[in-house]
Amino acid sequence: MNHVFVTRLLPDPAMQRLQAVDLVLDVWPEPGPPPYDELLRRASGVHGLLTLLTDRINARLLDAAGPQLRVISQMAVGVDNIDLAACTARGIPVGHTPGVLSDAVADLTIGLMIATARRFFEAHADMRAGRWRTWEPMGWTGPDLHGATVGIVGLGRIGEAVARRLQGFGVRILYHNRGPNPRAGELGATYVSFDELLESSDFVTLHCPYTPETHHLIGADALARMKPSAILINTARGGVVDQDALVEALRSGQILAAGLDVFTPEPLSPDHPLLRLPNVTALPHIGSASIATRIKMAQMAVDNLLAGLAGQRLPHCANPEVYEN
Numbered sequence: 001m002n003h004v005f006v007t008r009l010l011p012d013p014a015m016q017r018l019q020a021v022d023l024v025l026d027v028w029p030e031p032g033p034p035p036y037d038e039l040l041r042r043a044s045g046v047h048g049l050l051t052l053l054t055d056r057i058n059a060r061l062l063d064a065a066g067p068q069l070r071v072i073s074q075m076a077v078g079v080d081n082i083d084l085a086a087c088t089a090r091g092i093p094v095g096h097t098p099g100v101l102s103d104a105v106a107d108l109t110i111g112l113m114i115a116t117a118r119r120f121f122e123a124h125a126d127m128r129a130g131r132w133r134t135w136e137p138m139g140w141t142g143p144d145l146h147g148a149t150v151g152i153v154g155l156g157r158i159g160e161a162v163a164r165r166l167q168g169f170g171v172r173i174l175y176h177n178r179g180p181n182p183r184a185g186e187l188g189a190t191y192v193s194f195d196e197l198l199e200s201s202d203f204v205t206l207h208c209p210y211t212p213e214t215h216h217l218i219g220a221d222a223l224a225r226m227k228p229s230a231i232l233i234n235t236a237r238g239g240v241v242d243q244d245a246l247v248e249a250l251r252s253g254q255i256l257a258a259g260l261d262v263f264t265p266e267p268l269s270p271d272h273p274l275l276r277l278p279n280v281t282a283l284p285h286i287g288s289a290s291i292a293t294r295i296k297m298a299q300m301a302v303d304n305l306l307a308g309l310a311g312q313r314l315p316h317c318a319n320p321e322v323y324e325n
Contacts, residue, residue, distance in 0.1 A: 071308020
């Protein structure tokens, strides 16, 4: 009988599917992730793992699990917490959940642009603290999204979904990818160099994957190229931004503000300098946090897990080269 460890309690439809299958099911019951030592222990002898971004899956863990491990299924699009090369070398397919969260993240990105520019959280805090005394001609003012120039770094699934939404705001859309996107024309997006995007954009929004090439892509040099009136939005991965450089740029007025849903590390300490700045709108990595999206992500993760246990090709595999051998 197959033995599976699930590193967090999943939404009911997905859990019910797993409970209906003839397997030994071990589910981590706590709201936080299992500590790494506990992950090592629980993974020992399993045939399948269903993981989250918070779980570190490296060669040591794969060795601890044993040669019978047939599949790792992650309830996330990104897999930067998983050593894909080590999994492929051991013949273990890794599942993920691409595409499902594009619309939810795009919706949140637009919301974060508006909330940051129009200072929603700052105004809300002032109101609750009794600092709203009267209507002021320039009280809590900020830049408009409509009519602005928006630079999208990474015009993939999520970047395209953001561009489609931006068309309703009458903005000028610039984008930068490793190469031009053939659908950019229908989205009204113009391909430019990375430097031109930084220098021309009123909003710079990040939708690129986190890789060695994009590590600290937005660092001191990139921030120095942005307008003093520019706003940085990050709903991609925390590591794409050099947080220390961003704190300095926000403090010095090098850029106007930042709206952030991702950080390094996560969770971010409540006393981190970013969370003490009035020109930062910060959210706890909730880009995919719509009810329907999270349920669909869990269902896709179960689809991948069950396919792997049955020896079938995963519907959504992050390392398809594993099937070449």
